[in-house]
Amino acid sequence: MAEDLAALHAIQSREDVTRWIYWGPRTLEQVREVLDGLIERPAAAGPWFAVERLDTPGLIGTVSLQLGEHRHGEIGFTFHPEHQGHGYATEASRELLRIAFEDHDLHRVYARLEPRNVASARVLEKLGMRREALLLENESVKGEWQSEAIYALLAREWEALG
Numbered sequence: 001m002a003e004d005l006a007a008l009h010a011i012q013s014r015e016d017v018t019r020w021i022y023w024g025p026r027t028l029e030q031v032r033e034v035l036d037g038l039i040e041r042p043a044a045a046g047p048w049f050a051v052e053r054l055d056t057p058g059l060i061g062t063v064s065l066q067l068g069e070h071r072h073g074e075i076g077f078t079f080h081p082e083h084q085g086h087g088y089a090t091e092a093s094r095e096l097l098r099i100a101f102e103d104h105d106l107h108r109v110y111a112r113l114e115p116r117n118v119a120s121a122r123v124l125e126k127l128g129m130r131r132e133a134l135l136l137e138n139e140s141v142k143g144e145w146q147s148e149a150i151y152a153l154l155a156r157e158w159e160a161l162g
Helices: 002-012 028-040 088-103 118-126 155-161
Strands: 048-052 059-067 072-079 108-113 130-141 144-154
Touching: 002 028, 002 059, 002 072, 048 088, 059 088, 072 088, 088 108, 088 118, 088 155, 108 118, 118 144, 144 155
Parallel strands: 072 108
Antiparallel strands: 048 059, 059 072, 108 144, 130 144
């Protein structure tokens, strides 16, 4: 747990990681509270996973699935910048989609992001998700009006991807 705390703090304390997220860089104590909450998170809320590389021990990122009403779910991911651009977010999120559709029998999975976060948008597109909506300046985040892109994938589209 101490190793995961340090690794998670190394991710969540960075301005370049939190730039497009509702919260800003977190202190070690804030990350400890988040990690404790994730460990205690009820299974009904949906799975959360620490992501590690097979060849190197240690957490490099996280992926999560929030289960909602009407058999919908929302995925999210954060990765340390040293491990971005290597396909790890795509690989981990693909497995999360499999869990969403096959284990939880979801009808629809979506992701929300600031459209300027082009790297995350590319991950979602590689997963086969399509941009459904663009909400212009729909929320104030960190004192700035930001827009929100919504990507989604239906169960039948997941099946067609094979």
